Amino acid sequence: MTNDDTRDDGELTDEQTGIETANEPIDTDDADDPTAAEVTAEADGVLESIDRRDYMKAVGAAAAASAIGGAASSPATAETADTSLSVDERIQEHRTGDLEITVQNADGSTVSSADVTVEQQSHAFDFGTAVNANTLINSSSEGDNYREYIPELFNTAVMENRHKWDFWENEQQLADEATQWILDQGLDMRGHVCLWGREDVAAIPSDIQTAIDNEDAETIRTRTMDHIEEIITHYGDDLTEWEVVNEVMHVYQMQLGVYGDQIDTEEPWTGEVIPWTSDLLADWYSQAADVIEQNGYDLDIAVNDFNQFAYGYTDDRYVNQIQHLNDNATDIDIVGLQAHVGARQGEYNSNDDPDGRISASQVVQEMNKWADLGARLKITEFDTYNGDDWNSDQERADMLENYLRGAFSHPGCDAFIMWGFWDGRHWENEAPLFYDDWSEKPAYDVWTGLVFDEWWTDESGTTDGSGAYSTTAFLGEHEITVSTDSDSATTTVSVTDTGTTSVTVDVEGDGTGTETETDTETETETDTETETDTETETDTETETDTETETDTETETDTEEPPSGDLIASIDPGATSGSTGDLMQFWITDETGNSTWITDLQWELGNGSTGSGWYTDERYQSAGTYTVTLTATDSAGNTSTDEVTVQIS
Missing domain, CATH: 3.20.20.80 (Glycosidases)
Structure with a gap:
């Protein structure tokens, strides 16, 4: 559709279809006839520097779901959307991949407790x-x-x-x-x-x-x-x-x-x-x-x-x-x-x-x-x-x-x-x-x-005892920075597959030597109590001492999101209106990178219900209505959020 610049606000009725259509724009400053009618974004040991065209070819080669066909090469790969999944579930499935980073010294020995950051540079x-x-x-x-x-x-x-x-x-x-x-x-x-x-x-x-x-x-x-x-x-x-x-x-x-x-x-x-x-x-x-x-x-x-x-x-x-x-x-x-x-x-x-x-x-x-x-x-x-x-x-x-x-x-x-x-x-x-x-x-x-x-990856953490750090990354190019007690290294990797992309980063030095202690307490209906004390000391040629103490007591009654956080919150188009007005309700995803929304159920305060990330209602009577959203995430946690709507 469209040309550049004209500002004609008139809308045509398409004479060929008899149906009102979007108009084609025309730049009258550019057109021969100024009265013409308007009608309706470095690889370092991982990947050599590539331009975006080559990158997109890599995407196509790595995953049919993200393939882009070429008239001079392979045909396009069509794909329909599974509408039984939510918007966020499909994004998680089709727009992200697992990124596994292994940090090692030049001699191949892995480095635990190394600091790792992953910062996205561009989208696929x-x-x-x-x-x-x-x-x-x-x-x-x-x-x-x-x-x-x-x-x-x-x-x-x-x-x-x-x-x-x-x-x-x-x-x-x-x-x-x-x-x-x-x-x-x-x-x-x-x-x-x-x-x-x-x-x-x-x-x-x-x-x-x-x-x-x-x-x-x-x-x-x-x-x-x-x-x-x-x-x-x-x-x-x-x-x-x-x-x-x-x-x-x-x-x-x-x-x-x-x-x-x-x-x-x-x-x-x-x-x-x-x-x-x-x-x-x-x-x-x-x-x-x-x-x-x-x-x-x-x-x-x-x-x-x-x-x-x-x-x-x-x-x-x-x-x-x-x-x-x-x-x-x-x-x-x-x-x-x-x-x-x-x-x-x-x-x-x-x-x-x-x-x-x-x-x-x-x-x-x-x-x-x-x-x-x-x-x-x-x-x-x-x-x-x-x-x-x-x-x-x-x-x-x-x-x-x-x-x-x-x-x-x-x-x-x-x-x-x-x-x-x-x-x-x-x-x-x-x-x-x-x-x-x-x-x-x-x-x-x-x-x-x-x-x-x-939809942008910005993650950080430390490598585990095997020198590995894993995260979920949106498809695109990412910069990985690894820091030890005496060195750092930066490399770039393209995550082109919705599966797993593995990267090994060579760096000098040891990890930060940070001691990690974790105490976790939850409650369960079965009143099961488990206590685990684990202490590990390792002396290596690089004189690295790592000590981990974990005390875990479990007593869980119900599945709730961590720390009482919402899985999803209601984002209303408005909280007041008149009878018959279209009242619209969206959700804001409050989950982190480790879980995602699996179910959303609405109660609109007048007996009507809905499901999914969006719903709407036209209230026929004046009054105060409480809209309730119940959200479930991939770990089985649930949360509820409410907003009050005033109809006059």
Whole structure:
């Protein structure tokens, strides 16, 4: 979807479908026609230094669940989400791996009581943004917020406009400078887009528009095929993938120039030629696949479109398009789901002004519709500009969290890309993270809190008697630092497998020599009492004395979380409202790295119940209601949390 810069707030009704759709943006400062309508992120003895592309190949080789297929290499590995698991359970299963670190001296003797820290450096998952080339190159400079925040907050980017055909032919130098800047920051970049059949938005060159008007099919075929080859070979392996044709379910102007009246523009699904299953569409994708194969590029081939989440009509059409291309052109590697979220009053998953404000579980359910077609999934253009019923920027932040949690928990998804992050450079002045003056929106805390805190490894501890330290790490690159009484060593390791990654670190010296004493007392129903006194003294050639004393008395009545801590707390959207208002309740995960949430049960104070990390209710009578959340973790512990809701 989308172009860069226009600020037209008007929303079109898609003339091809008869259904209200997200609009395509257009940068009027960049377009040939300023009145064009707006239509909708060192190895030391462990791993040699690798770039992110090589790293992602390693991910694919290590685990099918995180594989990213390549048109020039192996096919993509599709995977659906197990919806019987909670969001957090899926994240634990698919986004983390065990990291086992062994510390030893040069002679191979292990070192106990060595200090170990594990600090994540980058994610395997792609967290990205659209970048405006004109703003980046012509309207900002080193040190400006726009340039600082891109590599700070994201590891992946996509060009908003300058890789689109007409833009690219007229401003290739600007496109190249912006692309190179992105790559120089260490970010990946996806190609958006070879062809886009939307007229009057500077996506179609003027000579092609003339050919469309004249139904000059030969010119359209020849020029489109040549352009696909030209732009793919121009960037080669610098990009990760290419969307060959954008939004073919909704816009197909170039196909009209070839097929004419064979396409029914009023009801395109009924015509003799259906744009999203046409021979020409298959030919375009075949051309891209041939160019990639002939040049030996490691590039994925993608489809991209909008309205998959809230609307119902896209379900079969998008499946039909992908199956058509798989059968008649090439295996599709990436299914792009744009996710321009709209706040409306219509019923979700209908075609009548549906509301896109859905839960993380619903996000996952929608993604599953396209998760078993042989391709990986990516959220490609997230924002929350659309619709007239947003209540606050906090609500927009809540929706970012829903979609982000859902996508990250889905084992078939590899990326979450927002369509711009700053109001000053967003096509609807409604970017997720920053206001026009660069002050932070509520969604900024959601983004940084999840990407760089909750889903970020920062662990420390000491090696045990066998010189080992183990922890759970999110998939990505991690820096390991080991310290002894006389030396330290730092190395980098990539955790690419949801299984176990083992690392051995050589270092001089002994451990800290810290004596550990542990006294643990709990109560059990069986009144079983156990006392254990263990003392071990070891004298080695390095004169290391280690003494451990453990006294354990066990008496346990009930399973409660340690120290009375909550497993999950309630995060209400509001604690007061009027009868009939939608009252929303999320949870905050309070578990540590050793356990995770396995069950969440809600009592809403009016006899209604719910389960999972999110629930909502419309209270029909005024009064005070107590909402109770009962959470269970993987160790069998339970906790409860309550909030009071006042309805007037």
